[in-house]
Amino acid sequence: MIFLLQDIINGVLLGTIYGLTALGLTLIFGVLKVINFAHGSLLMVGMYAAYWTVALSGVHPYIALIVVVPLMYLFGYFLQDIVIKPIFKAERDVREPVTVIIVTTGVWYILDNLALLVFGPQYRSLPANPLAGKMFQIGEIFISAPKFFGFIITILTAGGLFWFLQKTRIGRAIRATSLDRDAASLQGISPYKIFNVAFGIGVAIAGVAGVVFVPFYNVFPTVGVLFDIKAFIIVVLGGLGSILGAILGGIIVGLIESIGPQYMTSTWTEAIIYGLFLAVLFIKPSGMFGLKYDW
C-alpha cells in the first residue's frame, strides 16, 4: 500500500513536470494554431543551456534560470520571426497550414543533429550536483528533492503564466489574437508581433523545464524526442490552449508511467499512453479543457 502511495506521489510530481513541458506547447498551439514539432528539441536546447550555465559557472541549478529563461525567450522570438513568420505570411488564407508543421520538423532535425555535432552523443549529468540523490522523508515515503522542487517551480510557472495572460496588457493581447487574429489586428495589435512574443514565451517555458529536468535527468542530443511526443499527447489530453489541462494531462501521464510498471512492463505502459492518445483524438479531440477549435 505504501508502495502504491509512493508511486502516486512520484507520478504526480513527475507528471506535473511533464505538464511544464506541455505548457509552452499548448500556448504556442493555442495562440498560433500551429503544431510545433521542434518543441522537444527546444526543450533539449533548454537542458543544454542549463547544463552549460551550471557547468561553466558553478552556480546552483535553479539560479541558472536567470540566464536560461531570457536566452530561450530571445531564441524563440527570433526563431518564430525568421523561420516561421515568412511561411505564415505565405499561407495566410490556407485552411490547413501544413507547411509550418514541416518546417518545424526541419528545425527539429537541425537542432538535434547540431547538438550531436557540437556536444557529442554522450549522456551528461551535472557535475557537482547539489541536488543529486537528495530525498525528503515523510513517514515511510521518500520524495525526490529535485522532483519536488521541480513541482513547485512548475506550479509557480503555470500560475505566473495564467496571471500574465489575464492581467497584463500583452497577455490580454495574446488571448485576443488567439481567439481572432483579424479582430486583434483591427484593435491595433500586430498579430505577427504577438506570435513572436507568444513563441518566445513558449520557448522560455521550455527553458524552465530544461532547468528543472537537468538535476535529475541526463542530457543528450536526442533527449527531446522522448518528451516531444509525450508533450503532444499531454496537450491533446488536456486540451489545446488550456494551462490547467496541460498540468492535469501531465499528471495523468505521469501516474500511468509510475503506477503502470508495477503491473506490466514499462514498454506496455508506453503503448497504453499511445492508445490513450488515439482514443482521445477519436472520441474527444478537444481534450479535457480545450477551447472549441473546429476540427
Place this chain on the structure above:
Amino acid sequence: MNLLEISNLTKNFGGLTAVQSFDLTIREGQILGLIGPNGAGKSTLFNCVAGVYPPTRGEILFNNDRINGQMPWDLCKKGLARTFQIVKPFSSKTVLYNVMVGSFSRVRSVSNAEEKAMDVLDSLNLSHKKDTLAGNLNIADRKRLEIARALATNPRLLLLDEVMAGLRPTEVDEMIDIIRQLRQKGITIFVIEHIMRAIMKLSDWIAVIHFGCKIAEGPPQQVASDTNVIKAYLGEEYAVS
C-alpha cells in the same frame, strides 16, 4: 411543379435561432430571390438546403424527395448545385481543370469531362481563359468560374449565394444576362443577393427574411412597397428598374 419545398424550417446554433419556421416553395423554371438585411439568416437557409448542416426542425423537399441532412455530394448528384458567397476556386489549377471537377460528377472519362467543361466555358465566355490558373483570375471571372463549375454538374436547381458581390455595375449587368440564360436552359434558380436592382430585375418572386423569419413574399414590385420590408431595410436605398 414545385421543385423545392421548404416547410417550417428552423435552425438553431446552440442558443441562437438563425432561421425560424421558414416556409418557401420554388416552382420549376422560376428565379426566386431571397433578400434581407445582413445576418438575417439567408446563408444559413442556403446551407441547410445545400446539405452543409441539417435543419433543427422542418422539412426540405427537393423534387418531392426529402433531403434533410443529406450530404452535399449526394445532393449534387440529384441535381442541386450551389455557389459560395466567398468564392472557393481551386487556385492552383487551371480554369478548365476547375470546371472538369464539376463535369466528373456526370461523366467518367477525362475526354468527356473536358468536352463537357469546354461547352460550359463557351456558354459563359470563359473559354479563352481555360488555361489560366484560377488563382490569377479577377473577381468577376472568379464568380463566373464559380457558376461554370456548378453548371457542369447539370443542376436542376442552382443556389447562387451573393454572386454579384464585389462586381462593378457593368459586370453586374453581364451577370444578370448570364443568370437569365441559365433559366432559359431550364435551370431553376434560387438566388441570395444584396444588389437590389439586380434582384428586382431578375426575380419572378421574392422572399424577404429578417431575424430568421419570413416577413414578406411576392412579386418584386409588391415586395418593394411592403411596409414591413421598408421598415426592415430602414435607411437602405434601392432603385426599382
Place this chain on the structure above:
Amino acid sequence: MKPASSNKISLALVAAAAFGLPLVMHSATYLHILILLYFYAYLTTSWNLVGGFAGVLPLGHSAFVGIGAYTSTILYLQYGISPWLGMIAGGILAVVAGLIIGFPTLKMRGAYFALCTIAFAEGLRVMVENIDKLGPFKLNGPRGLQIPPLDVGFVSFQFNSKVPYYYIILIMLVLVLILTHLIARSKLGYSLNAGGEEPEAAEALGVNVARCKLIAMVMSSFLTALAGTFYAQFTLFIYPKSVIGLDLSFEIAFIALIGGRGSIAGPVLGALLLRPLSDFTRIYFGDKLPGLHLVIFGLALVLVMIFQPRGIQEPLSRFYSKIVDRLGRKAIVEEA
C-alpha cells in the same frame, strides 16, 4: 519538336538507360546504392498518393513498410510460403490497417491527422518491439527476424547477385509511376486534388472527399507494404526500428515534400537528389561529423518550404522546359 513528344522521348531514354545499366556496370556497390535509391523513390511515390494527391500529411507510413516486411517474412520463415505470396498478404493486411487508421482520422484537421499517423506508427513499433510471440507468430521483439541466405531462387525471392533485385525494384518503380500518372489523369485524381485544396467546394461539386481520401490511403498502404517485403528479401534482416521507425516515416515524407508532393516527378526527383546527398555526407563525414547529413536534410527542408513550398520540381521543370524550348528553336532555325 513539340513538348509532349520530347517529354516522351526523354522518358524513354532515361528508362532505357536505367534498364540497360547493369549490362555495362558491374560494381555491386553502385548497384546497391541505386537499388536503395529506387526503393526510396518507390516509397515516396506511393506516399504521394496520400501526402500529395489527397493533400494530407501522413508521417507514419513506415508502419505499412513494417507490416509488409514482417508479414511476408513470418509467413516464409514459419510456413515456407513464397515471399511473393507473402507480399500480397502483407499488402492486404496493410490495407486493413490503412482503413482502420484512415477512417476516423482523414476527417480531421491536417495537424491532428499527422499526429495520429505518428501515434499509430510509434504505437505499432512499441508493440512489435515488446512482443516475442503473437499467437503462433514469432515476432522476436527487438532482435528482429533474420532470413537465412540458403534458399536461392525466384520463388523464394533470394538472389546471389544484386542484378535481379535491381530489376525487380526498377520494375516496381516504373509500375507505380505509371499508376500515379493514370490516377492523376482520372476522375479520382481530379477529385482528390480538388478535395485536398477546397474540400467544401469539391463536396458541392459532387466529390465525396472523405471517401476519395480513404481510397488513396488504401492504395498507398498496399503499395508501401509491397516495398516492405522487397526490403526484407533484399537485406535479409528486419527489426522494428529499421522498418517501422519514425526516421523512415519522416525521411519518406520529407523527400517527397522537398521534391514536390502532388506532382508525379517530384518524389522521384527528391529521392534522386537527396539520397545520394545523404549517402555522400554519411560516407565521407559520418565519423568526424555524425548527424551532419541530417542537419543538411533539415536545412534543405526548411529552405525549400520557405522559398519553394511546391517543391524543387517546379523550378526544375521550368528550367527543363526552357532548355527543350531553346533546343527546339535551334532545330527549327537550322532547318530553315
